[in-house]
Amino acid sequence: MARKIIPFTKPRCPGIFCEASTRILKEAAQDGVKTYVQRMEERAIQPCLFGQGGTCCRNCSFGPCMMIEDVPESIGICGATPATVAARNFCRMVACGSAAHMDHGRETALTFLAAAKGEAPFEIKDEKKLHFLAELYKVKTEGRSKEDIAIELGEKVLAEFGQQEGALVMTTRAPTKRQELWKKLGVIPRGVDREVVEIMHRTHMGTDQDYRSLIFQATRCALADGWGASMIASELQDILFGTPVPLRAVVNLGALSEDHVNIVIHGHEPQMPEAMAMVAQDPEIVAAAQEVGAKGINLAGVCCSGNEVLMRHGIAIAGSFIQQEVVLATGAIEAMVVDVQCVMQGLAEVAKCFHTELITTSSRAMIEGATHIEFDHHRALEIARDITLRAIGKFKQRRRVHIPDRKMDVVAGFSHETINHILGGAFRASYRPLNDNIINGRIRGVGAVVGCDSCWVESGRVHTTVVQELIANNVLVLVTGCAATACGREGFLRPEAAELAGPGLREVCETVGMPPVLHMGSCVDNSRILIAATEIVKEGGLGDDISQIPTAGCAPEWMSEKAIAIGQYFVASGAFVVFGRTFPTTGSKVVTDFLFREIEELYGGLWAVESEPTKMAQMMIEHIERKREALGIQEKKERILFDMAMRREL
Ligand code: MSK
DSSP, X not given: OOOOOOOOOOSSOOOBSOHHHHHHHHHHHHTTOOOHHHHHHHOSSOOOHHHHHTOEEOSSTTOOEEOOTTSTTOSOXXXXXXXXXXXXXXXXXXXXXXXXXXXXXXXXXXXXXXXXXXXXXXXXXXXXXXXXXXXXXXXXXXXXXXHHHHHHHHHHHHHHHSOOSSOOGGGGGSOHHHHHHHHHHTOSOSOHHHHHXXXXXXXXXXXXXXXXXXXXXXXXXXXXXXXXXXXXXXXXXXXXXXXXXXXXXXXXXGGSOTTSEEEEEEESOSHHHHHHHHHHTOHHHHHHHHHTTOSSEEEEEEHHHHHHHHHHHOOOEEEOGGGHHHHHHTXXXXXXXXXXXXXXXXXXXXXXXXXXXXXEOOTTSXXXXXXXXXXXXXXXXXXXXXXXXXXXXXXXXXXXOOOOSOOEEXXXXXXXXXXXXXXXXXXSOOSHHHHHHHHTTSSOEEEEEOSOOOSSSOBTHHHHHHHHHHHHTTEEEXXXXXXXXXXXXXXXXXXXXXXXXXXXXXXXXXXXXXXXXXXXXXXXXXXXXXXXXXXXXXXXXXXXXXXXXXXXXXXXXXXXXXXXXXXXHHHHTTOEEEEOSOOTTTTOHHHHHIIIIIHHHHHSXXXXXXXXXXXXXXXXXXXXXXXXXXXXXXXXXXXXXXXXXXXXXX
């Protein structure tokens, strides 16, 4: 049956900044393929303002109760105020976002343990980090094999998920002053899962009704994410799959190959992608691909699965979150293999328009219309092999293929350990040069640009405008997630991008040969930014807490609940965090004022919202300059050029 032609008018959807993606979306529309662009156009109902501002309560069947804060009689039937409802909804977003990272962390710990016991086909790659974590978790290392150490470490880490009392071990990595503050405020997370359960309980009808108390628990939960589950995930993944070091790769649709079997991995947990990467090199598999007329297997990533394998193997990223349907619409994908988070349900319909097999691999994330092949880390390679052979079997069914000639070189994989080495050298790894350059003003500060890309803005442009403004003002930028991919597409992750930086930052980047925008990984790897900030504090000269160092963060195109959890743990760690376009509590001035102002008195960090990217960057720069002023380093010290007379005098 011929498919209906869907116009590509996009009055509501601003589309993607990347011209190649827009072209593919247009072609797909002409072929009757429906993507997020048409779904936006076809939606008869506009976003609900109550829902958007957080003042719609549907936690019991008295409601839904929609509220307007300035109208006195506009409260819930139970008496709940707009502030209570907005805080509850905010809490639930934090709980859901944190839970996603927590389940990711748990899955990683289970794989780690299985690998240590020889029950999964992965091995310990970073022994140094294993020993570091063992010491942190008080696991004896002397005279023990790495597997033995890893088993005890894995068990201790897993126990933290169900822990009821005490404190998560990773929180002890924060600056001492920050830990003391958290202790005083009572927000140190007691266990990973407990904090999510407590939010769900507190937000049940008729339970916690004080917005400050609710946000207190949201903070404890978010810290269990950033300084708990996410950090556990990043660190154990590094031990198992290798700590990233900078490597060259490419990003964007042009990474797909016309003469290879293209398999795209999409989602978040790196176990399946790692197994797929191992199998793709297997000579038998390559021979099987050649038998059907392909040159071999081309593995490419989407979203954070892509970031994970990009920074460990140099495997290309075909697209960010917003490009996931575009990748399929090239007609060049034999299989898209997905696990958890950020996988659009619309993929199933798009895949049906082509020969592509959409394969789900996690029982926690099933999609109607997809093939389900459950991933089991014990049989990781066997399953990866099955999936790859299925993809090979699809190669001859290809019809129209259009791979845009558009890809960009990137240098990715800046773990906080790498920053240590790249700035301090191989033998004297240290954050000292970074701190010194911040103190002398060559680098004004550090900005983090993270998070998703959005359908409500010209996707990618907001990220890159913020980044361009920051680096032009000598702010070193750290990126993760889909923001990193957007920056990669536009060439910001290359050392050559130093040309766009202000003179101070440019000088530093050119001296060490690094880009002014450092790719630090996936969503869980925002925990690497926490560690990098802590290292700056520990190195000295820039205060004794994260709230004092000249830093600011933003998620210009955020869309997921994980972004809210991430933002809240950064704020609770002392950072200034700006979100783009919308913020989920704006229906309540009371709660928004608390998060945008009062919270700074408690944690030294605060939230803000700003849609215009240049203004967003300026807000971050102003915050950075305020911090410099407070530290007494606001003036760039003049470089003294020694003439002969001065040298003689010396
Ligand atoms: S994948 S949470 S769209 S960054 Fe981590 Fe991208 Fe946002 Fe998902």
